[in-house]
Amino acid sequence: MHSSMMSVLPSATLEIAAIALEHMQIVNYVRAATLTFLGYEYLLTFDLEVNFIWKSNWNIMKMLFIFTRYIPFFVATMGLALQFLPRASAEKCKMLYTTAALLSTWIFIAEAIFSLRTWVVCGGGQKKLGILLALIYIGVLSAHILLACIFNVVTARFDLQDTILQGCLVTKGSYYLIIIDWSLILAYDTVNMVLLMTPAYQSFRLGYYSNLAQVVLHDGLIYYFYLFVTTLANIIILIKLNHDYFTVLLILGQQMHSILACRVVLHAREEGSKAYGGSISIALTNLRFT
Numbered sequence: 001m002h003s004s005m006m007s008v009l010p011s012a013t014l015e016i017a018a019i020a021l022e023h024m025q026i027v028n029y030v031r032a033a034t035l036t037f038l039g040y041e042y043l044l045t046f047d048l049e050v051n052f053i054w055k056s057n058w059n060i061m062k063m064l065f066i067f068t069r070y071i072p073f074f075v076a077t078m079g080l081a082l083q084f085l086p087r088a089s090a091e092k093c094k095m096l097y098t099t100a101a102l103l104s105t106w107i108f109i110a111e112a113i114f115s116l117r118t119w120v121v122c123g124g125g126q127k128k129l130g131i132l133l134a135l136i137y138i139g140v141l142s143a144h145i146l147l148a149c150i151f152n153v154v155t156a157r158f159d160l161q162d163t164i165l166q167g168c169l170v171t172k173g174s175y176y177l178i179i180i181d182w183s184l185i186l187a188y189d190t191v192n193m194v195l196l197m198t199p200a201y202q203s204f205r206l207g208y209y210s211n212l213a214q215v216v217l218h219d220g221l222i223y224y225f226y227l228f229v230t231t232l233a234n235i236i237i238l239i240k241l242n243h244d245y246f247t248v249l250l251i252l253g254q255q256m257h258s259i260l261a262c263r264v265v266l267h268a269r270e271e272g273s274k275a276y277g278g279s280i281s282i283a284l285t286n287l288r289f290t
Contacts, residue, residue: 027247031083034076035080042073045263049069053266056269065262068106069262078100082167087161096168097156101148104144111257117192143181151178157170158170159172190224231253
């Protein structure tokens with residue numbers, strides 16, 4: 001039945017489908033490579049996790065770390081498996097893509113780690129700053145959920161599902177919504193970076209610059225650069241390249257948020273344990289620049 005349906009389709013439609021499937025294969029390669037990279041990073045930092053997370057007391061940072069560390073494996077595996085569904089209908093693909101989009105909100109657990117780091121570095125007791133960060137965080141998170149739902153539920157179309165044997169292929173959608181979404185995330189990361197740099201620069205001028213502060217500042221600068229590059233690349237791909245590639249760097253960008261947020265916690269606790277006599281219970285909240 002499936003082959004007979006394909007035989008009656010216009011040749012132009014079949015040609016479009018063939019090109020789209022070639023692009024989808026590239027996306028699948030990226031998905032598999034990203035999952036491999038995530039596993040490799042896990043093995044590299046597993047000893048740090050055992051020493052500074054597993055053996056530590058339960059607190060908000062430990063819970064955020066565990067969610068940020070392990071949810072990406074589930075999401076990445078689900079995203080890869082989604083592309084091997086046999087003869088999925090357009091309705092089923094829309095439902096699965098919407099679910100995946102809602103699950104992508106896990107990156108805001110990583111953003112919570114970045115925000116807590118910023119708040120702690122800026123003193124940890126500034127109520128106004130804490131409220132400001134919380135409001136911006138809630139605003140960007142709400143916008144992310146709204147834009148993801150509009151894109152997947154309202155605008156995304158899967159017009160070629162009758163011509164492909166497996167997987168889901170988005171053929172149309174309001175891709176500018178994704179551009180707005182990632183631009184907001186980039187702006188939020190930029191706000192965190194500026195706030196992080198302010199007390200660090202002041203402390204540097206005064207000559208107070210502990211090893212722990214150096215680690216946090218160094219990680220903050222390098223990690224922000226990584227996030228900036230991957231997020232900006234996402235936006236450029238959405239604007240300049242074929243929209244079939246719209247998930248290529250989105251996947252990598254999400255995983256980078258997880259990897260870097262976990263490293264923020266691990267490196268801070270590792271350096272903090274040295275500064276505080278080898279205690280494994282050291283948390284990011286012990287950090288002060290002043």
